[in-house]
Amino acid sequence: MTEEAHGKEQVRNAGPLTYRGESIPGTTTDQRLLDRRGPTDWVHTDPWRVLRIQSEFVEGFGLLSELPSAVSVFGSARIKPGTRYYELGVEVGAKLAEAGYATITGGGPGMMEAVNKGAKEAGGLSVGLGIELPFEQSLNPYIDMGMTFRYFFVRKTMFVKYSQAFVVLPGGFGTLDELFEAATLVQTNKVTRFPVVLVGSEFWAGMERWVRESLLENELIKPHDMDLVRVVDDPAEVVETIKKAHIDIARKQNERERAESAGPEQ
Numbered sequence: 001m002t003e004e005a006h007g008k009e010q011v012r013n014a015g016p017l018t019y020r021g022e023s024i025p026g027t028t029t030d031q032r033l034l035d036r037r038g039p040t041d042w043v044h045t046d047p048w049r050v051l052r053i054q055s056e057f058v059e060g061f062g063l064l065s066e067l068p069s070a071v072s073v074f075g076s077a078r079i080k081p082g083t084r085y086y087e088l089g090v091e092v093g094a095k096l097a098e099a100g101y102a103t104i105t106g107g108g109p110g111m112m113e114a115v116n117k118g119a120k121e122a123g124g125l126s127v128g129l130g131i132e133l134p135f136e137q138s139l140n141p142y143i144d145m146g147m148t149f150r151y152f153f154v155r156k157t158m159f160v161k162y163s164q165a166f167v168v169l170p171g172g173f174g175t176l177d178e179l180f181e182a183a184t185l186v187q188t189n190k191v192t193r194f195p196v197v198l199v200g201s202e203f204w205a206g207m208e209r210w211v212r213e214s215l216l217e218n219e220l221i222k223p224h225d226m227d228l229v230r231v232v233d234d235p236a237e238v239v240e241t242i243k244k245a246h247i248d249i250a251r252k253q254n255e256r257e258r259a260e261s262a263g264p265e266q
C-alpha cells in the first residue's frame with residue numbers, strides 16, 4: 001500500500017485499488033485480515049470445504065505431476081512383518097523399482113509398508129499417499145515422497161492419475177474397494193491405459209470363482225470383462241504382465257489412430 005498527497009488530496013493505493021479523499025478506508029487490508037476475530041462457523045461449511053478439497057488437489061498434483069512412470073500398489077493394512085504375504089509385498093516393491101517404476105502405495109502399515117520397503121531398498125522412488133483416519137497414524141518410514149490426504153476421493157484420483165498400472169496384493173475391504181474401482185474405471189473406459197494385476201492366485205481364487213459363477217453366469221458382466229484383471233504369483237511376472245499390457249495397449253491405440261486417420265471405408 002502506498003499513500004501520498006497529490007496537492008491537497010490524499011491518495012491510497014491498496015494493491016490494484018486506488019482510493020482518494022474521503023473514500024480512503026480507516027484501516028488497511030492487512031489490518032482487517034490480521035486483527036479481526038469473528039464467528040468461526042464458516043470453516044465448517046461446505047463452500048469452505050470446497051476450497052480445502054481444491055487445495056488438496058493442488059498439493060497432490062504439485063507433488064506427483066513430475067513423477068516418472070509409476071505403479072500403484074494396494075494391499076492389507078494389517079499384514080505383519082515376517083509373514084509370507086509381507087515378504088511378497090517387499091519382493092513386488094523391489095521388482096517394480098528394478099524395472100524403473102516409481103511405486104505408489106497408501107502410505108500406511110502392513111502390505112503398504114512392505115511394498116514401500118522393497119521399492120526403497122532396491123533403489124526405487126517410494127511414494128506414499130496416506131489418509132487421515134480417526135486414529136493416530138503416520139506414513140510408514142520407507143517413503144521418499146508422501147502426502148496425507150483428508151479426503152478419500154481426492155487421494156483415489158491421485159492413484160489413478162499418476163500411475164500406469166494397478167497391482168493388488170492380498171487385503172480386505174479397503175483393498176477390494178480399490179480393486180473394483182480400478183476395474184470399473186477400465187470397464188467404462190474412463191481409463192484406457194492401464195492393466196490391473198492381482199498377486200497371489202491362491203488368495204484370489206475364491207473371488208475369481210464368485211465373479212465367474214455369480215456375475216458372469218447371471219450376465220452381470222460380459223465375458224471380456226473377465227480379462228480386465230490378470231492374476232499372477234511370481235513378483236517378476238507382475239512387471240512382465242504390466243510391460244506386455246502396455247505394449248498391447250499402445251499397439252491397439254496406434255491401430256485405432258491409423259484407422260481414424262484413414263477415414264471411413266468406401
Ligand SMILES: CC(C)=CCNc1ncnc2c1ncn2[C@@H]1O[C@H](COP(=O)(O)O)[C@@H](O)[C@H]1O
Pocket residue numbers: 073074075076077078105106107108109112130131133137170171172173174175176178
Ligand atoms: C492398522 C490399520 C487398520 C491402519 C489403517 N491405515 C491405513 N493407512 C493408509 N491406507 C489405508 C489404511 N487402511 C486402509 N487403507 C487403504 O485401503 C487398503 C487397505 O485396506 P484393507 O486393509 O485391505 O482393508 C490400502 O491399499 C490403502 O490404500
